[in-house]
């Protein structure tokens with residue numbers, strides 16, 4: 269398959285990452301079907317894409333006509349298998365749970381065309397292991413976006429043990445077409461490159477929350493003074509406490525027990541205080557902004 273053969277993409281998952289991936293794909297001219305397990309999740313994902321596109325129209329960066337045309341390229345489905353029947357690429361962005369990802373790909377690989385590329389947006393998990401669920405694993409690879417997808421340029425394109433180099437090259441071309449800067453990750457290891465470098469920082473954030481000696485807002489204020497666009501605790505809420513928790517848990521199972529998520533993260537997860545997306549996490553959130561005093 270060549271880049272010009274790619275016309276339609278299925279994005280499995282309509283959450284923080286899935287809706288952003290759908291947006292950048294329709295903006296690059298692709299027809300996209302966004303899939304999820306509940307209609308309310310799809311409605312919320314569609315609302316987020318529309319709000320983001322309206323923002324660009326309001327800023328004069330996109331015409332209303334182009335926005336309408338692009339939105340017309342986006343459909344939704346509650347049926348994984350039906351949705352992928354006529355696509356050339358599948359990008360999965362479901363929660364960071366290995367068995368769930370394998371289940372999704374087992375379904376999708378049997379229903380998608382045999383040559384379709386199958387990509388996981390996993391933050392941390394083994395591409396080689398997820399690939400055991402698919403037929404023709406040479407077409408399976410990682411495509412790791414960063415949040416917010418519509419503004420973060422980097423995409424890690426990750427080889428599994430059986431991924432073909434041609435398919436990695438093709439996904440790199442697709443990444444460029446949707447306005448991203450792809451980086452090839454040759455070795456499939458927990459967290460790949462960017463998140464692996466951030467892993468000790470995540471463990472530290474979890475430990476500081478449990479210890480309670482320094483307040484998150486004090487640290488965040490200082491880190492912003494140091495030039496970071498967001499403090500580390502604000503970013504944890506922004507990315508999602510569930511994502512943050514599951515990535516640490518995966519590191520604790522694959523790298524070292526030192527990464528085990530602490531009791532504060534566990535309590536936030538159990539209460540469903542997942543950060544920006546639920547309006548409450550380490551901070552309270554309103555209108556996409558954390559309420560930080562300092």
Ligand code: 3HC
Pocket residue numbers: 319320321323324327390391392413414415416418419420463497498503507511
């Ligand atoms: N769609 C497209 N563009 C948009 C937009 C949208 N919905 N909303 C805003 N923009 C544009 C704006 O118009 C502006 O463009 P301009 O520079 O041409 O005027 C630009 O994006 C910046 O917009 P903002 O004013 O909102 O930007 P801020 O300065 O407030 O920055 C931020 C927002 C980019 C989120 C910044 O705070 C940031 O970089 N935070 C850190 C994000 C980060 O580190 N992400 C990675 C997390 S780790 C991860 O995702 C890995 C995963 O595996 C967990």
